[in-house]
Amino acid sequence: MPLIDVSGSPTSQALPPATGITEANTTSVGHAPVVTLVFDGPTDGKAFSAAAVLRSEGYAGTLVGIGPVGIDRLTQGFRVGFDLLEITDTELQQLKPCHLAPFPHHYQPNPNGHPALKKSA
Amino acid sequence: MYQYNAIDQAIVDARVAQFAEQMDRYLQGSLSDEQFAPLRLQNGLYLQRHAPMLRVAIPYGTLDSRQLRKLADIARRFDRGYGHFTTRQNIQFNWLDMAEVPEVLGELAKVQMHAIQTSGACIRNTTTDPLAGAVADEAMDPRVVCELIRQWSTLHPEFASLPRKFKIAVTATDTDRAAIEVHDIGIRLKRHAVHGVAFDLWVGGGLGRTPVIGRRLLADLPVAELRNWLTAALRVYNLAGRRDNKYKARIKILVNAMGLQAFREQVTHRYLSDHDPALRIQARELDDLAACFSRPLEPRLDVPLPAAPEFQRWFGQNTRPHRVSGYRVVFLSLKRPGTAPGDVTATQMEAVAALAEKFSLSEIRTTHDQNLVLPHVDCSDLESLWRALAAQDLAHPNINLISDSIACPGIDFCSLANAPSLSLAEALHETFADLEEQMAIGPLEVKISGCMNACGHHHIGHIGILGVEKKGEPWYQLTIGGRDQNGVVLGERLGPAVPHDAVLPLIRRVVDRYLAERQQGEIFVDYVARCGIKSLKEVSYATH
Incomplete structure (x- = not known):
């Protein structure tokens, strides 16, 4: 199944074996250039926190999420630090810009250095 | 109150657009029921027993008059003319057309409201x-x-x-x-x-x-x-x-x-x-943020209050001291005979919105007990407010009394429930119809859940009622002595479950035993803490 980046472009990427999420910290992944985390189901969000932890601890390599992420969760995945996320061929055909960036602002800081926390007016 | 800035508004507007697009995909068949479920739930949209239900967030239970008017407008235009305030300070509309939900969300966004994260596996309304x-x-x-x-x-x-x-x-x-x-x-x-x-x-x-x-x-x-x-x-x-x-x-x-x-x-x-x-x-x-919520009020001199017994009863039961002298906090009871706990008509919502504007700095609060509060009322306005509330059937003086029960929607609406809840709330009104008797009993919180999910918080009711299914019939398990303040206590099971018609006679026996054995000034839950439930068990099941 295709992997897409934050712009929605499909990319070919050779993936290493998936990393167990309970070990997903910088000690376990070291300087691996690519780390793959698995979504076990369409409502499983454990990998969102695993990715956030890795980015928080300074992991700078490529983070890949595989499994049933779903196009409505792509924005969450990219915002917590994934570089590439897996979608199905059908989802790729349905993909629109609004699925990748549904919100003009966010309340939370972003580990990739994207939009900052909103300050209350 | 907090007012949205342009960023808040843009986020809520974008969420409306996002959900409308998701709903389009669902209605066109691109999303299965299973795929759509987590998306609709995170926008508060449930599929209930009879119709879709939308749970609207009331952040920290604070509303202004404009927002309450909008809720009335939605109740009238999109629902059956009423809304249901929940045990988590939100409001639910029980009879919506699913295809109209994006339009309802758009209407909510106009007054800085939404249904974001009122359901689903996410962080809910605080x-x-x-x-x-x-x-x-x-x-x-x-x-x-x-x-x-x-x-x-x-x-x-x-x-x-x-x-x-x-x-x-x-x-x-x-x-x-x-x-x-x-x-x-x-x-x-x-x-x-x-x-x-x-x-x-x-x-x-x-x-x-x-x-x-x-x-x-x-x-x-x-x-x-x-x-x-x-x-x-x-x-x-x-x-x-x-x-x-x-x-x-x-x-x-x-x-x-x-x-x-x-x-x-x-x-x-x-x-x-x-x-x-x-x-x-x-x-x-x-x-x-503190400035948004600040309500500077000048202390007022005490004013003489009407001596009429009906006013005094309402004042004593439905108002509380305010931090500023000369003001009171006023509770509006949503527990009246003939009405499900927490239900309010569109007409009543509009009336409350107008009264909040006139008497309470346009602020309204929702409570966990499914009542409303006008938080800042000048004591010199109390009589006028009381008369206006009475005209709307919102001055029933039973706050914290046995008929001020809270109840989940139960099997009448909820697809998870095992048993009716609302009919028991009504039965409490019938069994304890005499307000003077309710006041003599004193504070007694009855909390009713139609299933183990405990949306009616039965575990922490002074008397908790849990609906269970027994051979295809609804039965009820009572717990005694729970409390939700000053050190939470989970209620203790009174005894075997009983059928629907046996619940109120059983509660009557429990209350009568309490009245017979209490010390002077001792409220029900303190009596249970002092004596335990052995005596109540004995009297409750003596005839079974």
Whole structure:
């Protein structure tokens, strides 16, 4: 199944074996250039926190999420630090810009250095 | 009150557009029922027994008159002319057309309201003391912290697919009117010699099929670090919480399995390791929010109040002291004979909106007990307000009395329920029809749940009623002695379940025994704490 980046472009990427999420910290992944985390189901969000932890601890390599992420969760995945996320061929055909960036602002800081926390007016 | 800025409004507007697009895909068949379910739930849209139900968020239970008018407008245009206030300070519309829900969300957005995260496995609407900002002994207005949490948790990318739903409550007074000990996370704000205001973090409380009283995880934390601590706790839960069994997925199960000390160590590790300066709350941010909620009022001289017994009864039962002399907090009872607890018609909503404008700085509060509050009423206006409320059937003087029961929608609406709840609430009105008798009984909270999910909070009712299914018929299990304030206590099971028609006779026997054995001035729940339930068991089942 295709992997897409934050712009929605499909990319070919050779993936290493998936990393167990309970070990997903910088000690376990070291300087691996690519780390793959698995979504076990369409409502499983454990990998969102695993990715956030890795980015928080300074992991700078490529983070890949595989499994049933779903196009409505792509924005969450990219915002917590994934570089590439897996979608199905059908989802790729349905993909629109609004699925990748549904919100003009966010309340939370972003580990990739994207939009900052909103300050209350 | 907090008012949206352009960023808040843009986010809510974008959410409406996002859900409309998702609904289009569902109606066109691109999304299956299973794929659509988590998307609609995170916008508060349920499929109930008869029709779709939309749960609208009322952040920390605070509304203004314009918002209440909009809810009335939605009730009239899109529903059957009424709404239902819930036990978590929200409102539900029970009879919507699914295809119209995006339009309803658009209408809500016009008045800075939404249904975001009112359901689903995410951080839900933060609840607090319905008297916030109106009582004297607060460390600070808890709604300031609630609003910070609202912003931080709204569409949080990391925490939108948690193992299970996640509920946070905040209190800022010694008397905990937010029941923080039965929430996934409870925050107790308090005055602090070093930080000015600090907070204690409670964790692992909850009701449902496995009721657990939360425990204090950490104490004396600076408010500035609230978001970093919440992130750490949620992160540990999201990584380690069970996903294999939804009945074992709440944080209370994780904390118990891990042990409080080990959970504390993991949260502290994450806090130290992942600390994000961008999450630190600046003093300016707190000050700006505090200014939004501030209601400076000048003290007033005492005014003579009407001596009419009906007024005095209402005043004594349905009003409370205000932090400013010359003002009162006024409760509007939504527990009247013939009406389901928490139900309000569009006409009544409009009337309350007008009365709030006239008498309470346009502010309305919703309570966990499914009533409304006008928080800032000048005592010289009380008689006029009382008469206006009575004309709307909203001056029933039964706050905290036995007929002021709370109840989930039960099997009449909810597809999860085993048994009716609303009919028992009505039966309480019939059995204890005499208000003088109710007042003689004194404070007695009855909480009714139609199933183990405990939306009616039966575990913490002075008398709790749980609907269970027995050979295809609804039966009811009673618990006695629960309480939700000043040290939460879970009620103790009275005895075997009984059929519907036996519930009120059983409660009558319990109440009569209490009246016979109580000490002077002793309220029901204190009597149970003193005597236990042995005597009540004996009298309850003597004829069975």
